[in-house]
Amino acid sequence: MLIFAIETSCDDTAAAVVKNGNTLVSSVISSQIEIHKKFSGVVPELASRAHIDNINPVVGAALKKAGITFGEFPKKISAIAYTRGPGLAGSLLVGQVAAQTLSAVTGVPAVDIDHVEGHMYACLLEYHELRPPYLALTVSGGHTELTIVDDFGRYRYLGGTRDDAAGEAFDKVAKLLGLPYPGGPWIDKLARRGNSGKVRFTRPLMKGTWDFSFSGIKTAVVNEVRKNKSLLVRDVCASFQEAVVETIVIKTMDAAREFGLSKIVVGGGVAANSRLRRQLADTALRDKRKVYLPPEWLCTDNAAMIACVGYHKLKKLKKIIDPFCNIEPGLVLKNWGAR
Numbered sequence: 001m002l003i004f005a006i007e008t009s010c011d012d013t014a015a016a017v018v019k020n021g022n023t024l025v026s027s028v029i030s031s032q033i034e035i036h037k038k039f040s041g042v043v044p045e046l047a048s049r050a051h052i053d054n055i056n057p058v059v060g061a062a063l064k065k066a067g068i069t070f071g072e073f074p075k076k077i078s079a080i081a082y083t084r085g086p087g088l089a090g091s092l093l094v095g096q097v098a099a100q101t102l103s104a105v106t107g108v109p110a111v112d113i114d115h116v117e118g119h120m121y122a123c124l125l126e127y128h129e130l131r132p133p134y135l136a137l138t139v140s141g142g143h144t145e146l147t148i149v150d151d152f153g154r155y156r157y158l159g160g161t162r163d164d165a166a167g168e169a170f171d172k173v174a175k176l177l178g179l180p181y182p183g184g185p186w187i188d189k190l191a192r193r194g195n196s197g198k199v200r201f202t203r204p205l206m207k208g209t210w211d212f213s214f215s216g217i218k219t220a221v222v223n224e225v226r227k228n229k230s231l232l233v234r235d236v237c238a239s240f241q242e243a244v245v246e247t248i249v250i251k252t253m254d255a256a257r258e259f260g261l262s263k264i265v266v267g268g269g270v271a272a273n274s275r276l277r278r279q280l281a282d283t284a285l286r287d288k289r290k291v292y293l294p295p296e297w298l299c300t301d302n303a304a305m306i307a308c309v310g311y312h313k314l315k316k317l318k319k320i321i322d323p324f325c326n327i328e329p330g331l332v333l334k335n336w337g338a339r
């Protein structure tokens with residue numbers, strides 16, 4: 001079964017074809033970093049304009065790579081999955097209109113997907129045998145969430161960030177240190193040569209909840225940099241990264257223990273962080289749990305992960321509930337079948 005997917009929730013225009021929910025046939029991602037980096041963040045209006053320019057070439061390139069024409073859609077493609085939310089309204093609209101137009105023209109059903117769900121399923125493309133139940137850790141530019149995936153489409157949300165998402169904190173601290181956007185990969189790179197014990201930032205464990213809060217560490221970095229002018233950028237990067245990583249690892253492992261989950265599945269841009277990957281893998285090994293980490297290209301936004309969710313949703317629900325539903329920028333993760 002082939003699923004065609006479109007993802008445009010933020011600043012990447014992406015399209016992909018995936019077979020049976022886990023085998024990549026084609027994937028094309030057009031990044032807008034060059035447009036947004038001079039503003040040190042994503043400018044929503046510029047993002048939606050760029051999606052308009054990119055959507056047709058990206059869709060065309062993904063189909064060409066897969067060797068599929070529009071005329072072959074009814075015969076070869078089972079569903080057109082697209083991101084309904086959460087994300088930027090103008091960006092989401094471009095993907096929704098493209099997917100639903102393609103659906104209306106070809107007769108292939110459109111299926112709406114939650115972007116965070118995409119990150120929670122991305123590992124299935126790498127580990128074909130992976131199945132729920134598992135603990136999903138989503139760490140991206142917009143989200144830091146712990147969710148139990150009891151089954152495909154059945155979730156128990158444990159907690160999330162109360163202020164900055166992990167990636168947002170990385171990007172803001174990088175900006176403060178004069179590093180380019182997006183700052184996460186730069187902090188990761190510089191931290192490798194830095195001393196993570198140079199400054200001991202508090203670990204915000206938010207005891208008694210599964211929530212996160214990273215804005216305090218960010219403010220502590222600002223104060224420390226102002227106070228101590230001789231601090232090396234690489235030491236600040238390493239100390240900040242260590243505080244964020246340790247907090248995420250402690251809370252994730254605590255949740256896995258508390259709910260008796262042996263599998264931890266990580267997703268989102270910050271899952272590409274080398275220190276987080278190492279610490280999660282080492283801690284899980286000591287704890288006799290297995291951690292699943294996507295390859296770098298599947299950590300950040302892509303359409304293959306959306307296709308993957310689309311496959312399981314179609315298989316489980318049998319029919320599409322509302323093929324022409326609207327985008328939802330503030331979408332909250334729901335069990336399949338619930339509206």
Ligand code: KG4
Binds near residue numbers: 167168184271300
């Ligand atoms: O998942 P993603 O592409 O977009 C959202 O859904 O938000 O994540 C982008 C975020 C950015 O904040 C970026 O700085 C961060 O992921 N990121 C990293 C690394 N690579 C990307 N953060 C820390 N270390 C990295 N290596």
Ligand code: ZN
Binds near residue numbers: 115119301
């Ligand atoms: Zn994302």
